[in-house]
Amino acid sequence: MFDYYIAPSILSADFARLGEEVSTVLAAGADIVHFDVMDNHYVPNLTIGPLVCEALRKHGISAEIDVHLMVKPVDRIIPDFAKAGATYITFHPEASEHVDRTLQLIRDCGCKSGLVFNPATPLHYLDYVMDKIDMILLMSVNPGFGGQSFIPATLDKLKLARERIKQSGRPIRLEVDGGVKVDNIRQIAEAGADTFVAGSAIFNTPNYQETIAKMRAELAK
Ligand code: DX5
Numbered sequence: 001m002f003d004y005y006i007a008p009s010i011l012s013a014d015f016a017r018l019g020e021e022v023s024t025v026l027a028a029g030a031d032i033v034h035f036d037v038m039d040n041h042y043v044p045n046l047t048i049g050p051l052v053c054e055a056l057r058k059h060g061i062s063a064e065i066d067v068h069l070m071v072k073p074v075d076r077i078i079p080d081f082a083k084a085g086a087t088y089i090t091f092h093p094e095a096s097e098h099v100d101r102t103l104q105l106i107r108d109c110g111c112k113s114g115l116v117f118n119p120a121t122p123l124h125y126l127d128y129v130m131d132k133i134d135m136i137l138l139m140s141v142n143p144g145f146g147g148q149s150f151i152p153a154t155l156d157k158l159k160l161a162r163e164r165i166k167q168s169g170r171p172i173r174l175e176v177d178g179g180v181k182v183d184n185i186r187q188i189a190e191a192g193a194d195t196f197v198a199g200s201a202i203f204n205t206p207n208y209q210e211t212i213a214k215m216r217a218e219l220a221k
């Protein structure tokens, strides 16, 4: 049995009250904060940057922050996020000219590193860099927006990614992002995920604690 992490995506939080929202969702039982960075270039939406990450740290958020970079180019923003208090920094390999170098840069900045795979991106980007990866993030929607439906083909891909992690013998987290809900989280866990990003499924409900408890009950089944 894995140590499951629930990772609320703050994309669906009320940005006007972000510090309070993050404190509330952590008190409600979340394990790690999923922080979506979009640049209106690599993806068709624009969100938040290192200043907001730093502001959350200043607000007293001490939980791990999982920064999901949907930006191109990738490298120049990495030191800023490291300084701002990111724990994990993950990026899309198509957005980096030099994937190995970017992974090394994240590590050199003192953060944990990871690659993100869009629904149609093959896993072969993992082939020569497994030793430089702490997290694999499989997108189960096309990146850019919260509130989309889970793409079922992700389940087979999760199984393949889990197999790769087993073969590596390394403690790499396997995260899934997009369309995760109370009613599909168990199936997603059975396919091999151990870290579950959920935005709308948590922040669009009135009681975060109740929703996270329902997710954990599904995972414990
Ligand atoms: C999409 C983002 C996701 C998104 C998930 O590009 O990476 O983290 O916010 O939202 P839900 O859980 O609503 O699908």
Ligand code: ZN
Pocket: 009, 034, 035, 036, 068, 177, 197
């Ligand atoms: Zn994300």
